[in-house]
Amino acid sequence: MSSPSRPKSPHGVAQKKDDKEESFWDKIGTLGRKKKIKEVQEVQEEGKNAIDSPGNPMAPSLPPEEYALEENEERSMVEPKSMEDIKLKALIAVLVDWINDELAEHRMIVQNVDEDLYDGQVLQKLLEKLTGQKLDVPEVTQSEENQKQKLRTVLAYANRVLGLGRTSPARWSVESIHSKTLVSILHLLVSLARQFRAPIRLPENVVVNVVVVTKKDGVLSHRIVAEEITSTYDDLGVRCERDAFDTLFDHAPDKLQVVKKSLVTFVNKQLNKIHLEVTDLDTQFHDGVFLTLLMGMLEGYFVPLHEFFLTPKDFDQKVHNVAFAFELMQDSGLPKPKARPEDIVNLDLKSTLRVLYNLFTKYKHVN
Missing domain, CATH: 1.10.418.10 (Calponin-like domain)
Structure with a gap:
């Protein structure tokens, strides 16, 4: 069905003239609201041209509205490809x-x-x-x-x-x-x-x-x-060389239990002197308290209580304790542990066993 014809305006010619005049005034920016619209359109067009420019072979196709930025503002997004x-x-x-x-x-x-x-x-x-x-x-x-x-x-x-x-x-x-x-x-x-x-x-x-x-x-x-975003990591996201503990975890869990039992005996030989006992290597070293006290016992000195948190209440205090224990290890001549203090606090068993095994290797004959 055809739509009814609209009556012709008696000012048809004048209307075209007005259109031209509006475009002219828009262009020179004397009409505030229309000038703002024009500026936004121009900025959007500039953004589109900048991104779609043929001089850039990797030019992405992005919606111009993403780039209605303020002066000196910067915005980023992942290239769609x-x-x-x-x-x-x-x-x-x-x-x-x-x-x-x-x-x-x-x-x-x-x-x-x-x-x-x-x-x-x-x-x-x-x-x-x-x-x-x-x-x-x-x-x-x-x-x-x-x-x-x-x-x-x-x-x-x-x-x-x-x-x-x-x-x-x-x-x-x-x-x-x-x-x-x-x-x-x-x-x-x-x-x-x-x-x-x-x-x-x-x-x-x-x-x-x-x-x-x-x-x-x-x-x-x-x-x-x-x-x-990512680099090259091992199975748990950390760069490191495989060692005997990796092999024990992967291929000899029965032998791993023997190693853990030996380490428990080793640490308790020292900690029992101050009426402390370890029953679970997986968790009891994560706050750094036993590790710090163990170093004092192995080296034969009393660790000042103001140097560490005897009852750590949060993650930061636990990290402080483990880092302090690591410092004591280095002071005693041991190499800097490959593990991070955060690894011990986060209950990473391999890291804990590596640290304790290094102590066992050096101090196994200490009474």
């Missing part, structure tokens, strides 16, 4: 499965790392599970301001656990996580997985192209940065 990378997809899948396994008791299910982690709720529960420490943050936050405040607290704790000081160049921030920047979220999760010896195999050498767009003097410019 990189999102199809098999290794990146595998890494995301492994991390999602790991988080869901850790948080199964909370009945929290993560499906999308950038959409589900930005407000700090999942990260809070994950850190609490990994460290065994309760964070003093509200359980539910609705407003953007409250979400960022919670996220700030959660990330500050994560940075401490990861050994990052205030001046350390972290690859994530409150703004980048809350704005759902995938690369920042992946860097954080990979760091946590490695720190806590997650029982997963991280896909190696995952590299993604990141498009970074900057607005300066009203002009958008962009660059593409190759961002390394």
Whole structure:
């Protein structure tokens, strides 16, 4: 059915003239609202031209609305082609499965790392599970301001656990996580997985192209940065050479029990003198107290109580204790342990056994 014809305007010619005049005035910017619209359109067009320029063979196809930036503002996102990378997809899948396994008791299910982690709720529960420490943050936050405040607290704790000081160049921030920047979220999760010896195999050498767009003097410019998310690791995400303990764990669990029994006898020979006893190597050295006292007994001196925490209350105090014990070992002439203090605190049994075995090798004849 044809639509009824509209009556012709008696001012048809004048209307065309007005159109021309409006375009002219828009162009020179004397009409405030239309000028603003025009500026946005021009900025969007500049962004599209900069990104689609034929001079760049890797130019990504990105929506211009992603780049409505303020002056001197910078924004980044993963190049769309990189999102199809098999290794990146595998890494995301492994991390999602790991988080869901850790948080199964909370009945929290993560499906999308950038959409589900930005407000700090999942990260809070994950850190609490990994460290065994309760964070003093509200359980539910609705407003953007409250979400960022919670996220700030959660990330500050994560940075401490990861050994990052205030001046350390972290690859994530409150703004980048809350704005759902995938690369920042992946860097954080990979760091946590490695720190806590997650029982997963991280896909190696995952590299993604990141498009970074900057607005300066009203002009958008962009660059593409190759961002390394993972490198080459062993099965638990740490570079190291295999040793006898790897072989025991993998191929001779019966002999491993014999080694553990021998080490228990060795440490108790010293600790029994001060009425302490070890029954479980897997857990009783993780806070650094027995390790510190053991060093004092082996070297024949009293360790001043003000040098360590006799009853450590949190992760940081436990790390301090183990690091202090490591210092005592080095003072006694032993090489610096290959394990990190955090490894012992995180109940990494191989690391604990390696440290104790080094002590056994040097002090086995001490009465």
